[in-house]
Amino acid sequence: MSEMDTGFSIRKTTRDDLPTLLKIESEVSPFPWSARQFGESIDDHDGCVLLKGKRVIGYLFYQQVLDQAELLNIAVRPSFQGEGLGSLLLNMCMDTLRDTTVQLHLEVRASNFTAIGLYLRAGFKQIGQRRAYYRSEMGREDALLMAYNFLENGAVSV
Ligand SMILES: CC(C)(COP(=O)(O)OP(=O)(O)OC[C@H]1O[C@@H](n2cnc3c(N)ncnc32)[C@H](O)[C@@H]1OP(=O)(O)O)[C@@H](O)C(=O)NCCC(=O)NCCS
Secondary structure, three states, rough: OOOOOEEEEEEEEOOOHHHHHHHHHHOOOOOOOOHHHHHHHHHHOEEEEEOOOEEEEEEEEEEEOOOOEEEEEEEOOHHOOOOOOOHHHHEEEEHHHHHOOOEEEEEEEOOOHHHHHHHHHHHEEEEEEEEEEEEEOOOOOOOEEEEEOOOOOOOOOO
């Protein structure tokens, strides 16, 4: 576990986190990940939880294949949002990938302005759009495809 001066720390996700992750996910997402999706991501992909003391207040999952990585999910507990913790989680993930990865890409709902703001602030660019990709409360909505290029942003060549 890595400790920070602020009382926040980060560690890898475990199966024991599952109930807490499901609870947070149900509070932040209109179409939450299922227990199965979290379980598979904990077992097969890279994930970390952000702790305040011993309390889990956020999580992030990504998948790396060779020199490409995909951000699968990121969330911060509602009462802790807007304090820079989403950026903290994302930047820690990007630091982990920086030396081995050319591109980190993701898909985000076109209506998710908070997440899009988070990604733009971190240096992601929109590289595409998938029409009517997601189910939504209004029917369907587009996915924006976004990517962060580590080589363009000063990483060592992999
Ligand atoms: C997306 C999410 C993780 C951001 O976490 P957060 O801790 O609130 O984010 P931060 O406080 O670090 O904010 C980082 C940037 O996000 C953007 N942002 C944050 N809150 C915002 C808001 N209410 N409206 C617009 N942009 C916002 C801003 O660009 C902000 O940078 P700034 O503070 O310099 O303006 C959080 O809102 C969340 O859990 N959302 C629900 C889950 C989700 O949608 N995940 C993304 C799936 S693709």
